[in-house]
Amino acid sequence: xxxxxxxxxxxxxxxxxxxxxxxxxxxxxxxxxxxxxxxxxxxxxxxxxxxxxxxxxxxxxxxxxxxxxxxxxxxxxxxxxxxxxxxxxxxxxxxxxxxxxxxxxxxxxxxxxxxxxxxxxxxxxxxxxxxxxxxxxxxxxxxxxxxxxxxxxxxxxxxxxxxxxxxxxxxxxxxxxxxxxxxxxxxxxxxxxxxxxxxxxxxxxxxxxxxxxxxxxxxxxxxxxxxxxxxxxxxxxxxxxxx
DNA sequence: AATGTGCTCAACCGCAGTCTT
DNA sequence: TAAGACTGCGGTTGAGCACAT
Numbered sequence: 147x148x149x150x151x152x153x154x155x156x157x158x159x160x161x162x163x164x165x166x167x168x169x170x171x172x173x174x175x176x177x178x179x180x181x182x183x184x185x186x187x188x189x190x191x192x193x194x195x196x197x198x199x200x201x202x203x204x205x206x207x208x209x210x211x212x213x214x215x216x217x218x219x220x221x222x223x224x225x226x227x228x229x230x231x232x233x234x235x236x237x238x239x240x241x242x243x244x245x246x247x248x249x250x251x252x253x254x255x256x257x258x259x260x261x262x263x264x265x266x267x268x269x270x271x272x273x274x275x276x277x278x279x280x281x282x283x284x285x286x287x288x289x290x291x292x293x294x295x296x297x298x299x300x301x302x303x304x305x306x307x308x309x310x311x312x313x314x315x316x317x318x319x320x321x322x323x324x325x326x327x328x329x330x331x332x333x334x335x336x337x338x339x340x341x342x343x344x345x346x347x348x349x350x351x352x353x354x355x356x357x358x359x360x361x362x363x364x365x366x367x368x369x370x371x372x373x374x375x376x377x378x379x380x381x382x383x384x385x386x387x388x389x
Numbered sequence: 390a391a392t393g394t395g396c397t398c399a400a401c402c403g404c405a406g407t408c409t410t
Numbered sequence: 411t412a413a414g415a416c417t418g419c420g421g422t423t424g425a426g427c428a429c430a431t
Contacts, residue, residue: 162399162425184416200417201400236419251420252398393431401423408416 159193163202167192171199172207205246212244216253224250225258 159167174190180203183196192199205211216224220242227238235247235254242250 160401182416196416197402197418198400204418205399233420247419248399255421256397391431394429396428397426399423399425402421403419404421405419406417409414410412 157193158195158198160198163206167194168202168207171202175203175207201248205248210244211246216245216257220245221253221258221261224254225261228254228258 170190170192171186174186178189180186180200183200186192186196187194187199190199194202223242224238227241231237233251235251239245239247239250
């Protein structure tokens with residue numbers, strides 16, 4: 147085989163990422179994208195394996211990560227989707243804009259599972275992340291804007307959290323450019339009008355306990371294929387994909 | 390104030406599927 | 411077609427924090 151041998155772990159750093167490493171990673175991806183994770187750390191000057199870089203980017207440095215606590219609507223969505231899909235966290239995450247599979251997995255194991263199975267949360271902790279007063283002593287967890295603003299201010303001026311912008315940036319690997327998308331704020335989860343009234347199909351069943359929320363709805367067709375629908379801005383149903 | 394316990398979450402590990410040569 | 415490289419996913423772990431005693 148012509149390819150280089152698999153990840154040589156000797157000398158590669160592990161553990162929490164430093165702000166300097168974050169900056170290197172963001173800076174590199176801004177300029178070159180992330181087509182080859184394995185080669186990326188070397189090219190970016192990082193002593194990390196590609197896997198670690200990918201994880202860091204996907205879970206924390208990506209510009210479209212939604213920060214903050216999970217809303218009750220999001221939690222309900224996770225529960226509903228988990229009923230249908232099981233532990234397919236990446237698919238569940240794809241239905242919750244701005245949330246990562248890792249984050250959802252954590253919330254499920256530490257919070258939602260207990261809410262479903264057992265008695266209410268212990269008296270010691272009544273909310274998950276909401277009760278955390280400070281993250282200061284934790285490993286550095288910067289926002290994308292925090293990292294990228296020190297890299298190239300111009301390219302990230304509209305990133306979430308800055309300038310009260312209503313857009314987030316996303317790297318398009320097809321044409322190696324940044325794309326902007328509307329920010330989905332808290333009201334997205336709580337205001338059904340904003341994202342279009344869900345069709346009757348999700349609310350049908352008169353008085354059923356089925357949660358009504360503006361997420362893609364997972365359905366199974368006659369052939370046994372799962373597919374999902376997303377409620378468009380005008381309330382129309384948009385089929386996204388089969389899986 | 391000190392200690393113990395439980396919780397959170399960032400990050401790692403290993404596996405499986407896909408891709409490339 | 412086979413073999414190895416690469417990517418993505420789910421499970422798990424452990425450091426550090428909050429809260430109770």
